[in-house]
Amino acid sequence: MNSSAPLSIDETKQQAHALFNEGDSEGALQLLKQALQQHPNEISLVLGLAQLTFQSGHLQEAEQLLTQLPEADQASGEARSLAALFQFSRIVMDAPEQAELVAKLQQDPHHLESLYQLAAYLMLHHQIEPALKCLLESIQIDKNDHNNRAQKLLLDIFTLLQNDHPQLVNHYRRQLQSFLN
Structure with a gap:
């Protein structure tokens, strides 16, 4: 594969998760943010960014990403799962x-x-x-x-x-x- 060819959305998410798992959370988040600039309506990128943002310890920022989604997308199974995860985390925080x-x-x-x-x-x-x-x-x-x-x-x-x-x-x-x- 040509290294200068743009990554597909799935490849971008996979690479971001790989970076995150290797300990490069900033690199992973930056990769997803750049992809989101190119594909602003790609809900899976928003959800992936919200998940990795949360896993990086930024609950409030992750919640904001979810609340910026259109209502129909907030009702999706993955978005509801993340929202619930954030809710449980907020409860145990204190x-x-x-x-x-x-x-x-x-x-x-x-x-x-x-x-x-x-x-x-x-x-x-x-x-x-x-x-x-x-x-x-x-x-x-x-x-x-x-x-x-x-x-x-x-x-x-x-x-x-x-x-x-x-x-x-x-x-x-x-x-x-x-x-x-």
Whole structure:
């Protein structure tokens, strides 16, 4: 392949991920930004840039990239997954370490904030069912949660998982309904 020939979008994303994995996060981000200037409507480049920006430790900048997408693109599966990842990360940002939350819940199994934060940690570690159980437990303990944040997070997770895990979502959705009735 001619080294001066422009890279395809897929090749650009692959090269950016390779650079990132080699420890050159700045090079990876710069490559995606340059490609985005050439292809400003290429959603996969925006999503790739948002993901690597997040992985570089710049959560707010990554969130801004997502919010600049047209609404239809924000509703795509990959964009929703990234938005959820960012949401879980924002929750745990100010939370104690996961082990500390577990210890706190052993002392006080009804500590709502710890249940909420632990659910976010669990989702970040792809422990979906334990996360759903934490949120349901929180809702069951405090049905009058004044801002419904555990319920909102649970519903966001349902939306995120609906296509890949419909039976799991339906099971926990029924449990949620039984708690709310």
